[in-house]
Amino acid sequence: MTPAKKKGRVFSGARPTGRQHLGNYLGAIKNYVALQDEYEDTIYCIVDIHALTTVETTKEIRQNTYEMALDWLAAGMRPEDSMIFVQSHVPEVLELHTFLSMVTPLGKLTDLPTFKEKIRHQPHNINYGLVGYPVLMAADITLYKAIVVPVGIDQAPHLEFTREIVRSFNYRYKTDVLIEPQMKGTKIPKVLGIDGENKMSKSLNNHIELASSPDETTKRVMQMVTDPQRARRADPGNPDVCNVFTMHKIFSSDEEVEMINTECRRAGIGCVDCKKIFAKNLNDDLAPFRERRAKLDEEPAEVWDVLIDGGKRAREVAKQTLSEVKDAIGLP
Ligand code: SF4
Structure with a gap:
């Protein structure tokens, strides 16, 4: 007999980086697939808005989103069990991001090691979105009332930060509408690239693509x-x-x-x-x-349909949460 699935939602998001590599597969995708059998609700999002904080051209963002979705689906992520969608298809996330930003101290955001690293990498493009990245991430997670978030070790400080934002919000507005998510570490926290030294990544060109011949x-x-x-x-x-x-x-x-x-x-x-x-x-x-x-690549429209349908389902959840959030704040 198949064991009953645990109650509650799992959420995870990943930037549209195009064709996925072995590091993505072992560090995240395999986990995403397994969690579908463990939890009642799994929500997986391609976070295209997050990508805008670092990319200077959006020329490839559509194709990268498509390629990533292809890899996710081919790896066993099932639209009938998971909402698989694109972040910008659910604009409620931006509204929640704004509400959460009001309970987030700026100094904490600029102190985060991940922010400092980002500005080291792109000193010519220190934009507001870069500072607010963890707030948008908190909005992604809390919009769906996720209780579990599978993340790599490098994202752990952001998840802790999400928990702090949730506590601040609930305390400020005397509510329990937002849920503090728990981190679920991946089994393989760091997959090294072919250089045997650095984490596998496309930008370092030390990766092995899943879809290669x-x-x-x-x-x-x-x-x-x-x-x-x-x-x-x-x-x-x-x-x-x-x-x-x-x-x-x-x-x-x-x-x-x-x-x-x-x-x-x-x-x-x-x-x-x-x-x-x-x-x-x-x-x-x-x-x-x-x-x-x-096979999936023979019918690109069907892949987009999966993402669009996932977005519609996710949006229903998002609208409900946002309405509760506004009530909690006391907005007319
Ligand atoms: S050192 Fe060479 S033989 Fe030994 S495990 Fe590595 S690749 Fe294999």
Whole structure:
């Protein structure tokens, strides 16, 4: 018998970054898919308004939204179980953002390490949206009264901040209309890129795209940095410091992991062969995803329909919350 789903809503949002990579898949998407079976309500949003804080051209935002939705759907996110939509399709979020901004101290926003990092990255474009980013994120979550938010470790301070904003709002207006969400950490908090050093990311070009062809994937895997101490084939390696081995633990069989763990340490296997095994297992794992993606891509209108329908359903929830929020504030 399938276990009963837990009550309550899960919310998560991600910026429209286009084709997703292995880091997105292991760090977020797999979790999103699993949570659909765990909770009654799951809400997943492509946060295009957030993206405007850092992008200087919106030329690719539509295509990136589409590509991302394709990946989400192909990976097993189900519109019949989840509301999957685009943030800007629910404009109520902007209204709630404004109300929440009134209970948010400016000094706290400018003190957040994530804000400081952003202004280091784009000193030429320190816009208001950048400062208000965590408030908009709080609006995203609280608009749907989510109780659980799956986030990566880098977003943890923002979620804590959302909880503070909720407390301030409820205290100021003597209400309990907004809910303090709980964080749900992902099983794999940090997926390293092929450089073996930094978190996998498109901007660092150290990523492996889910939708790439098997050949392209193999090519990327062959570029992966391994144990830096292992300069020659005859040198024994240390799998504990090698990102290829970390990936084997996710995608390869127990027997293969055991064999590599032993053979690498006594130079019984070379890095080239080790990577070939990983590339094959990764491609085998992604084959059904790629097949589903290609099929979905034959009917782009249906993908957009999923997003539009998700937006309509999300908007119903949003309108209800916003009405309660206005009542709590005492607006006429
Ligand atoms: S053999 Fe495999 S685990 Fe060992 S260093 Fe090379 S790539 Fe890493």
